[in-house]
Amino acid sequence: MTVYGMDFRQGLFLAPLSGYTDWPMRMLCRRYGAELAYTEMISATGLARREKNTLKLLERPADDTPLIAQIFSSDPDECGQAARILEESGFDGIDINMGCPVKKVVTKGCGSALMKDPSRAQAIVEAVRASVKLPVSVKMRAGWDSGSLNADLLSARLEAAGAQCIIIHPRTRAQMYGGRPQWEILERIRREVTVPLIASGDIRTKADIQALKHKGAQACMIGRAAIGRPWIFRELTGGAPPSLPERRELMLEHLDASCRVLGEDRGVRSMRKIMCAYVKGLPGAAVFREKVCALQSAADVKDCIHRFFSQGSCDESERI
Ligand SMILES: Cc1cc2nc3c(=O)[nH]c(=O)nc-3n(C[C@H](O)[C@H](O)[C@H](O)COP(=O)(O)O)c2cc1C
Structure with a gap:
């Protein structure tokens, strides 16, 4: 399947995990079969201001590729500027975080708070698309809470704005990282958009992957299950557990x-x-x-x- 303009055999990716998916973890997961990796979320504000600590997150070995940089901000201009820096830095694509549930992020209107502000979310995607040639994706949740499940309609709007791939972690912001992922919404998004869909959330077995591909996902991301277990990618493709x-x-x-x-x-x-x-x-x-x-x-x-x-x-x- 083709995602971000690249062909992948299995569609098995490493999810962005703040505090974990630095290049050491990414490289180990690649060795075991992760076909694509993401940076942890990077502040577009910090990038646009060229802050030292933020720029450090871009450092990586030359073979840490293909690699998508993920940014977060509520400001379309900042996102555009950050995207240009990332393009110059040789990333393979840009993902916009619209899923982070953490209080200090959502109180600034970033992460999953953008799901409550579709016009701003749209302006961010448009600004990034207008700024770079790189492929652009959006990672989102099912919605803000159980009373506002809007991932399907927001995905359609963001595809129209230029998003070339949607990544869905189908919990609400209110669920944080617990409770059941609401995979029904993946099928609803599939009906609304034509771009590739990547599934994220409690994916641990070959059966999970098959079920999600059946519901319309082109690729799956492994997050927490890869922490201290980079070999999970080998196991998911039929390989042996580690000695x-x-x-x-x-x-x-x-x-x-x-x-x-x-x-x-x-x-x-x-x-x-x-x-x-x-x-x-x-x-x-x-x-x-x-x-x-x-x-x-x-x-x-x-x-x-x-x-x-x-x-x-x-x-x-x-x-x-
Ligand atoms: C510690 C931690 C950090 C995370 N950091 C990010 C992040 O920086 N960007 C992002 O889009 N999602 C982030 N996530 C969400 C994961 O990418 C993923 O969507 C979620 O954990 C569900 O998948 P999993 O069950 O495979 O972990 C984070 C999750 C955890 C637990």
Whole structure:
């Protein structure tokens, strides 16, 4: 299928996850079969002002491709300016975030708040399309709350404004990340638009993917299920789960890359939750979690990883 002007065999993508999908995670997921990845959401305001911390989010290795940059803002002009910077920076497409439910984002009229302001949402898509040649998508929710499920009508309006792909996470803003994704809305959107549809939300198995393709999705995104499990992309295409040495090497590699991006202090801290995800379900995971969360240096974390795998698990006697 063709999305963003590119052909994909499986239609299996890595979802944008703020605080997780930096280039180290993207590269590991690509190795296991993620065909397309997204940056975490990037402030268009920060980009337009060329703020150092925002520009840092654009840094990536040359083989971190194909890659879509996701922006958020409520200001059409800023989105246009940000899009031009992203085009110059060599991204393969631009996604506009209309799904983020976080309070500090929606109170500024960004993210899922745009679903309550279709005229502004339309102006943003028009501004981005007018600013760049790159393909443009919009990621949205089912609606703001159960009384305003408007993803189908908004998708139609945004397709008319120039959106070339719609990504749907069919929960409402009110649902945040819990409750049932309302996949019925995918079929309603399918009837309203001709552009490709990408599904996102609790996708974990081959059966989930088949069901969503049946409802009209061209591609599926894996989000939380890929945290500490980059091999999920291999499993979803019929491959084997990882061996224990493979998991160990992935953890070490991910930690090293994270420390390169963030520096050792922040790298170690940001990897704590991810390290715990890597060992989830293995014997001794709870003790490992307790230990790793108290460690400050990369060397100590590596040591803990080596000992966890050489003993088969963290020994109870090592409890701190
Ligand atoms: C920690 C976290 C961060 C997220 N960050 C973003 C983001 O930056 N941009 C975005 O469009 N969606 C973001 N999402 C939503 C995911 O992309 C995805 O749509 C949602 O989690 C449902 O899919 P999943 O069940 O596969 O995780 C985030 C979700 C989580 C849990």
